[in-house]
Amino acid sequence: KNEVEQSPQNLTAQEGEFITINCSYSVGISALHWLQQHPGGGIVSLFMLSSGKKKHGRLIATINIQEKHSSLHITASHPRDSAVYICAVLEYGNKLVFGAGTILRVKS
Amino acid sequence: DGGITQSPKYLFRKEGQNVTLSCEQNLNHDAMYWYRQDPGQGLRLIYYSQIVNDFQKGDIAEGYSVSREKKESFPLTVTSAQKNPTAFYLCASSTLRTGGTGELFFGEGSRLTVL
Numbered sequence: 491k492n493e494v495e496q497s498p499q500n501l502t503a504q505e506g507e508f509i510t511i512n513c514s515y516s517v518g519i520s521a522l523h524w525l526q527q528h529p530g531g532g533i534v535s536l537f538m539l540s541s542g543k544k545k546h547g548r549l550i551a552t553i554n555i556q557e558k559h560s561s562l563h564i565t566a567s568h569p570r571d572s573a574v575y576i577c578a579v580l581e582y583g584n585k586l587v588f589g590a591g592t593i594l595r596v597k598s
Numbered sequence: 599d600g601g602i603t604q605s606p607k608y609l610f611r612k613e614g615q616n617v618t619l620s621c622e623q624n625l626n627h628d629a630m631y632w633y634r635q636d637p638g639q640g641l642r643l644i645y646y647s648q649i650v651n652d653f654q655k656g657d658i659a660e661g662y663s664v665s666r667e668k669k670e671s672f673p674l675t676v677t678s679a680q681k682n683p684t685a686f687y688l689c690a691s692s693t694l695r696t697g698g699t700g701e702l703f704f705g706e707g708s709r710l711t712v713l
Contacts, residue, residue, distance in 0.1 A: 520694055523702050531635070531686055533704040540699075576640070578702075580694060584629045584648045585656075586702075590640035 493517050496577050496589035503596050509564040511592045513577030516558065520584075524551050524562045525576040527591070533576070536562070567596045600625045604689050604705030611676075611683075611712050619674045619708045621689035625701065630672035631690040634658060641688060647672055676710060684712045 495514045503509050513522070524537045537544050537551040539560065544551050548567075553560040564571055577589040602623040611617045621630065629648050633641040633656075643656030647666040661680025666672055672691075676683045687708045694700040 531707040535702045538700055585646060586631055587643060588641040
């Protein structure tokens with residue numbers, strides 16, 4: 491069983507829709523990252539969370555430490571949001587483990 | 599500007615040859631990581647290092663070796679023992695500060711092709 495499970499694996503949305511990507515993990519963590527990977531391979535960090543909620547523009551990330559669950563929300567989705575979104579957990583001892591990613595396609 | 603630099607971006611190698619991928623960061627991060635990504639798959643951890651002169655195996659360390667002689671540098675050697683080395687390799691560095699804040703940066707990746 492993977493330590494980090496993401497859902498859905500693939501997601502197609504219409505422009506303007508509200509999108510949610512979920513991440514569940516099974517180990518104790520120091521922090522959780524939400525990342526974005528574009529074609530070509532480059533990865534950027536969107537959020538780092540250890541509790542609560544963070545917002546940046548149209549992106550919102552939440553984490554529930556007790557339930558070992560995090561969500562990434564995109565409001566008013568746009569075709570430029572199309573990318574792979576990855577959840578990564580920083581385990582105690584600094585081991586950083588990735589989920590398999592969610593492929594998001596937003597159609598205009 | 600602070601950042602993380604991987605090189606080379608593209609690399610071709612003949613079967614049976616070792617090859618070393620470079621990863622350098624000037625962010626003063628303690629932790630550094632190497633991942634492998636195959637087409638259509640997620641990133642898998644090869645090795646990671648929390649501190650100079652120390653490193654741990656990840657999930658797929660067989661056929662790879664690393665060193666961490668300097669805080670800034672974490673080179674990865676893909677040895678001839680790695681049975682399927684053609685892949686995209688990503689280096690990352692991170693820091694975690696008191697209070698749960700921190701940073702995570704990625705290199706641009708190195709695409710290795712074995713001919």
